[in-house]
Amino acid sequence: MSDTDGKKTLGLRGGPRSGQVKQSFSHGRTKNVVVETKRKRVMVPKPGAGKGGAGGAASSDPSRRPAGISDAEQDRRLKALQAAKAREADEQRAREEEEKRREEDRQRRREEAEAKEREDREREERARQKAEEEERARKEAAASKARAEAAAAQPAPAAADEPRGPAAAKPAPARKDRERDNNRGDDRQNRGKGRDDNRRAGKLTLNQALSGGEGGRQRSLAAMKRKQERARQKALGGGDNREKIVRxxxxxxxxxxxxxxxxxxxxxxxxxxxxxxxxxxxxxxxxxxxxxxxxxxxxxxxxxxxxSDADVEDVIDTVEDKEEDLVSRPPVITIMGHVDHGKTSLLDAIRDAKVVAGEAGGITQHIGAYQVTTDGGAVLSFLDTPGHAAFTSMRARGAQVTDIVVLVVAADDSVMPQTIEAINHAKAAEVPMIVAINKCDKPEANPDKVRTELLQHEVIVEKMSGEVQDVEVSAITGQGLDELLEAIALQSEILELKANPHRAASGAVIEAQLDVGRGPVATVLVQNGTLKQGDIFVVGEQWGKVRALISDTGERVTEAGPSVPVEVLGLNGTPEAGDVLNVVETEAQAREIAEYRENAAKEKRAAAGAATTLEQLMAKAKEDENVQEMPILVKADVQGSAEAIVQAMEKIGNEEVRVRVLHAGVGAITETDVGLAEASGAPIMGFNVRANAPARNAANQKGVEIRYYSVIYDLVDDVKAAASGLLSAEIRENFIGYAEIKEVFKVSGVGKVAGCLVTEGVARRSAGVRLLRDNVVIHEGTLKTLKRFKDEVPEVQSGQECGMAFENYDDIRAGDVIEIFEREEIERALD
Incomplete structure (x- = not known):
């Protein structure tokens, strides 16, 4: 084998081939890019492979087998492949059988639904036919009866002209059958046409109901059933005789x-x-x-x-309590009396706490509510009211919620004006009274004088053979405190005070304030029921949900029973002191009652403003022209103090000057208050409150005066002094002399000059004069000249002669008398 046949030379023949591609860009730009292409290797089996295929060839020919794979591994892989193909074929067969079975079930259900629908149509058709036959029979019977009556009423010839009822009715069945067949055909036609919703037979699926098909949303199967039921009821004649429900x-x-x-x-x-x-x-x-x-x-x-709209308040529970539900409750005792007679000190001694130290100037500014447990275990609820005259309304509210009044009278000062007011409040409220004669430890104390002076006001104590208990006490030494508590306990037993703690709570607002951190806070004395955390209530024009209850000792509690004073948090606004709190069931009821009361109050104020005639308005405007007003703004820490200050301001003034309170509110002094004060030129009076930083800056920029007070007397005195400055000075006349005219001379350039003799006092050039004739004033004016002989003099003494000439007046006669006087301006002050 040659090198060319047996060995492969290295080269780029089997590797990637390169070429160039022309790439086009925007604006006519092009670029030649070099790319490489790879040839994909294609596996072609050798011809003449047996039934084993490539697998057999690969197993027999080691050169066709992948590298590193033995004969056993190759056989195992082939068997696994064949098993997988067999499993796949079995699964395919199972899927085909399942699909066939489902199709058969669908076909069966479709046939059942069609059969049911067919039965329903047939049953409906039978019912309709039956109803039509009954209706036809009824109509035929009615028509036959009418024809018979008509035939009986008409003469014989007329009856002979017309066919009788049975004869005329003979062709009717054929006609009726034809009409029924036509109607049946129309019904079938209409039923076929009416099914334009393309609803397939069988049950309506969720996809069909939601998708609506090609023709839009289809009617549901339930709607179709309702329609069929209505048609069936109408066919049976039962759809029109529904009974009217009277509401x-x-x-x-x-x-x-x-x-x-x-x-x-x-x-x-x-x-x-x-x-x-x-x-x-x-x-x-x-x-x-x-x-x-x-x-x-x-x-x-x-x-x-x-x-009426007032019926919204009917939800407030006014059910009378049953006798078996009532249990004993602690008495509510109100301490009343004149200022500085020792009311708070007496309560302080009873509570064994220092309350006076917390009041500005040692004077009670608010109504305090406290609970005290005596040594004998009796629980007493005390209300401490201020004694100053400005707090008359606050004392009145204290008398309205109380069971027993303890009238404190100082033994060294005896009965004073506010003592008399407290007696009147207690009598008006029909509350039993206990007289505590305080300060008996002083050397100048005279308890018998107090008892005697109380007789003038129809208060007869036991030592004077009366029914009112009296106890000599001393808040300093503790003398008589036990006797006072025994007297209160005895009076409580006589009253037999009871309440039902297992009902919706009701109570009275003793005091209300706007706290910076806690929002509107109301001191409530629960009178009936039990007030619990989470209760929904309405109080006056406000409503809320009890967010927290705080006792008189500052501890958080979850509920408060009858005669228990608590601070309530969770109001939507600050109520008026004296408002009644009632618990209701839902927030909607509370909101509705509060809105109704608010609207009623607005309408009442509007009606009061509109209940004046035009003449009354003109007369009032004319009166106001001669009256000077001093406007002020009042901000206090609690509602009761603000109300008392406003009442004190209304009493300041006379027919010339009055104080006008532009706005009285609860809470800190704000920028809004400063803006109102600037617009009206009024000072701001803050009672136990302070202005926030933005309000202080605005007041400095706008020149608004802000005054702070912690004792109400100082505020009243300052306002009274400022209002006194608006009074015009009083003009007082001092008579200084008389002169008698002896002779009248005419002087050129001067006019008539009276020769006078000063008979009394002195005549002064700068003084005013009156001319009297027969003791009647005929002229009042000033002197033009005062001469002694020929010289002008400032004054002439009694017994001397002088010459006088009046300014712009010449009608003088001998014998007239000249009265000489001087005017003096005196500063006035309000009482």
């Missing part, structure tokens, strides 16, 4: 048309159509009044139940 429809003062239709369970279109018949062109979103709604309800055959 009780609640009709408020105004109602939307769609809502009225819903309450009647009628179609909105029918209601609108009925309204249009009445001449009212309305839509379903428009409102109609109660009278119109009542006519519509009666037209549709329902019953009308008239309700």
């Amino acid at each position: 009780d429809v609640q009709v408020p003062e105004t109602i939307v048309v769609s809502e009225l239709a819903n309450r009647m369970a009628e179609r909105v279109a029918d209601v609108v159509k009925e309204l249009m018949k009445m001449g009212m062109m309305v839509t379903q979103n428009q409102s109609i009044d109660a009278d119109t709604a009542e006519l519509i309800v009666e037209e549709f055959g329902h019953k009308v139940v008239r309700v």
